[in-house]
Amino acid sequence: MGTNRAYAQGESAVQELSGLVQQDGGAVYVLPDLKRGETLYFYLSGTSGNLDPLIVLADDSLPASELAETFDARVKEEITAGTDPLVAIPQVVDELFLAWDDDSGDGYDAALEFTAPADGDYLLAVAANPTQETFGDFRLLVGLDAPQVLTGKAEPTGDTIAVLDERDSQSGVSIQELTGTLTAEKRSTFYTLKDVEPGDTLYVFAEATSGDLAPVVVLRDFGGKPIRSGNFLGKESQASFEFTFDEAVQNFEVNIEACCENGPVTEGDFRLLLGLNEPDVLTGAVSPTGETVVKGAIPVKIGLKMQQITGVDQKAENFGVVATVLMEWQDPALAFSPDECQCNFKTYGDIAFVNFVAEQDIAWPEFTLFNQQGRRFTQNQVVVISPDGEAAYFERFSATLQAPDFDFRRFPFDTQQFFIRIDSLFPEEFFVYSDLEGFSEVGEQLGEEEWVVTSYETMINTETASTRQPTSRFSFGFTAERHVSFYVTRLFIPILVILIVSWITFFLKDYGKRVDVSAGNLLLFIAFNFTISNDLPRLGYLTFMDVVLISTFVVTGLVVIFNVILKRLEIAGKIELAQRIDRYTIWIYPLVYVAAIAIVTFFFT
Missing domain, CATH: 1.20.58.390 (Neurotransmitter-gated ion-channel transmembrane domain)
Structure with a gap:
């Protein structure tokens, strides 16, 4: 590599590194100019998500990308031959790599001691255990003649032992493409950036793809303060800018707006390119690569079981129900390592979960019953979170709901439409509803003698009734006829x-x-x-x-x-x-x- 060793010969050195392991890749480092007989110590731990970290050492005879392809091919061969995958994976790792470790540290942490068999450069790879899908940030301690590293508590000495291989790590380079529509009713939208590191440069390019849209793009900080903009006057059908971050930031937003606030509104479809550390984004002629740049809306699967009809008040035009709502979503911010609690899931009650997300500053798909009258009485409420951040929210409640769609002109031979409407409290830029297939249903013993339910359906649409911004709405509708014998x-x-x-x-x-x-x-x-x-x-x-x-x-x-x-x-x-x-x-x-x-x-x- 030609890289000078930054530590003194014969002295112990400790380096601390950090990074992110996603489900489709990790980080690769080069250990340059090692001498035969030198002993290195490694300690790798996950610091976020549910990461089960794995550390692997190899010589530099093949690039890390080719090693990964060879590893995948060999594992598939063994599995095809009938070998248990849990046996095949460690066998192939032993075959292809010089050393590796998974769980020799505390919990799921990896700890490894390695003595260089010859002079030269070596490759160090940080990845997730291939037997399950895990992800998260990591902390890596690398020590030369520093056995205290194996405790995971060694102090860095400021020396450089490992150097990031940006080619194989795809470090810091991401391009994401987004599309959307702006109209007179929806004149703007926004995208929240993922956490950005110091020195990262954001490149933004937007263009109209239909209509007379003149897009204006604005970078805003966590408080909504504008930082940088493109096509501010709205004279062009394209907009772009770049901005370099001097410090780590969170919750910055990129807004795209239809020009102009005080003039005629332009409308149409748009294409938005967002890139980190890739200046070619400004040309508009690049393809998505790497991780996503923005957090994006989290899909929320939602369903409802109506178990009782407690009454139908024809004069007040409302009805009472007992129902169960279930929401399922996945948020990496909720992920955790199972070795934290020696458990495979965490359970929270209503107050405990609210306090937890408030302390962690995590948004969750809070909702309201749009046609609710009075209070909603919660009978049971529980949230179950899996290590990968998958969450399931369960609530059984009773409520009185308005029924403005009642039409009694054919009374008592009338057929009525009843709806339970659930509105998200967050705009669609944060959470988007989808139907939880196979869950929604009508109970067999509703307890209502005057009415008989003949059919039901679920619907997902966008509304602005509960908030001023477009939000997802889940509607559970059912049709009922009267028992006419009375x-x-x-x-x-x-x-x-x-x-x-x-x-x-x-x-x-x-x-x-x-x-x-x-x-x-x-x-x-x-x-x-x-x-x-x-x-x-x-x-x-x-x-x-x-x-x-x-x-x-x-x-x-x-x-x-x-x-x-x-x-x-x-x-x-x-x-x-x-x-x-x-x-x-x-x-x-x-x-x-x-x-x-x-x-x-x-x-x-």
Whole structure:
């Protein structure tokens, strides 16, 4: 390598290094100019995520990339031949490398002692244990003639023993491509950068791909203060800038906005390139490579089980439910190493989890029930977190929900739509909902005797109702019909009896008696109407049942008037005219009423 040794011969030296191991790669270092017989000590530990670190040493006869390809090919050969993967992996490592270690330190930490067999350069690779997917930051101690390194507590001496091989480590170079749309309703969006190290340079390029969009790109710090911008005046269809960070930063944002704030709004699709330490990004002619530059929206799978309907209030237009909501998502910030707790998962109650994420400054997909009335009463709440950062949030709750979609015009033969709407409290730049397939359902014993659920569905869409920014909404909707037997026995049969009694009076020849009976029937109907009034919804429009009751009242009243007219004709000596009218009316009455009911039914259906 031609690299000068930065430590004095014959003295112990300790170097401390750090970096990041992702699921698809780690870091490679060169140990230059080692002398035969020199002893090196290594201690490797994970400092974030669920990293199970692995340290490997090889000579420099092959580049690290070729060694990795050879390793993968040999492992596949052994597995194809029927070897247990857990046996094949260490066998191939022993075959290809000079030395390696996985768990000789505390917990999952790696500790290794190595004596150089010959003069020359050597390769040191830091990776994740290949038997499972782990990731996270690491701390590496490298010591020359310094056995105290194996304790993991040696103090660095400022010497350089290992040098990062940037070619094989892909260190610090990342390019990410993003696309989106800006409209008059959504004039801007933002992307939160991952943590940036001192000396990193951010390159940003944006261009319109449709419409008349004039994109403006702005780099803002954690407090929203603008740091750098491109195409600030909005005169071009492209925008770009570069910025070098003097110190490590967190939660910086890149905003892309549609020009202009005080002028006509431009609209269209855009393409955004973000790159770290890659100036060619400014040309717009590069492809994505390396790790992502921005944190990106976290997908959240969500589902709901409706287990009880506690009531349906037709007058207040709301309903009560007992339901269980389950959300699943993965956030690297929640990852942990199992050797921290000697466990494969962590469980938090409601308050404990809220306190935990607050202390760690971690956002989680908090939500609200958009159509909730009053408080939501939580019966059970638990969060389970796996080492890789996968989280499952479980909550069983009861709540009263507004149902503005009720339409009672066909009451009591109406079919109603009910919805449970869950809105994310964070914009879609942070969390995006998707359906948790196979979870959502309607319970078999809902406890609601008046209604029977006929179908249900789940929907995901974007809304701005709960916040001023677009957020994800999960809707659990179900359709229900009434059990009509109650209304048939309590309403329609009594009404039919009242109508039949009114008709039967036409067979009496004594018109005076007919007046008495029909008047009594009218009073009976009025009393009946008062009795059932509490079972009817109080609405600002007529329902099918309202029209039936009004029609029955009018017909019963007309029968009284008709019989009074016949009695008057009889008293006036026009008995033949009265009888002639009576003969026609006795058959016209039921036919007219049946026709009226048919017309009403047709109108409401």
